[in-house]
Amino acid sequence: MGLFRSHCYSIYCNSLWSRFKVATLNRLKVCHTDKRLLGLPRWCSSSLAFARNGVNxxxxxxxxxxxxxxxxxxxxxxxxxxxxxxxxxxxxxxxxxxxxxxxxxxxxx
Missing domain, CATH: 1.10.10 (Arc Repressor Mutant, subunit A)
Incomplete structure (x- = not known):
């Protein structure tokens, strides 16, 4: 989880993003919650894993x-x-x- 936080929390300058398509943001969300990054099986909830480990x-x-x-x-x-x-x-x-x-x-x- 520490490695995940250090790499996935660092979305540089995201507060300045103003022009993007909703589909682009949705693709980014899918990448962010990729279960393979967390070492979880397909059936497991990445949201639950985030909550249990204090990951935003x-x-x-x-x-x-x-x-x-x-x-x-x-x-x-x-x-x-x-x-x-x-x-x-x-x-x-x-x-x-x-x-x-x-x-x-x-x-x-």
């Missing part, structure tokens, strides 16, 4: 990464970062929209 799923990893970056941007006192943060490109841009979409997941049903 891809959605949780992405939310943590995004929230971490968003918090650092909001608290940064650097003048360049502040000017970008106050621009309409940041406030209304695709990255901000993706962040808000990840933070405020709506339950349907």
């Amino acid at each position: 799923n891809l959605d949780v990893i992405r939310r943590h990464s995004m929230f971490s970056l968003m918090s650092r941007v909001e608290l940064c006192a650097n003048s360049s970062i502040t000017s970008v943060r106050q621009s309409s490109a940041y406030v209304c841009g695709p990255i901000q929209q993706r962040w808000l979409g990840l933070l405020f997941v709506q339950n349907v049903g």
Whole structure:
């Protein structure tokens, strides 16, 4: 599990992803939960194995990464970062929209 965490938690810059197809993200989720990486038989639940071993799923990893970056941007006192943060490109841009979409997941049903 330690090896899995070190390799699969490091999805660099995933908090900046704003343009991708849902099918692409779904393929990434399938790769992330590949039972062969965990050494599990086909019939075993990878979700249950993750839960028992304290391993986060891809959605949780992405939310943590995004929230971490968003918090650092909001608290940064650097003048360049502040000017970008106050621009309409940041406030209304695709990255901000993706962040808000990840933070405020709506339950349907």
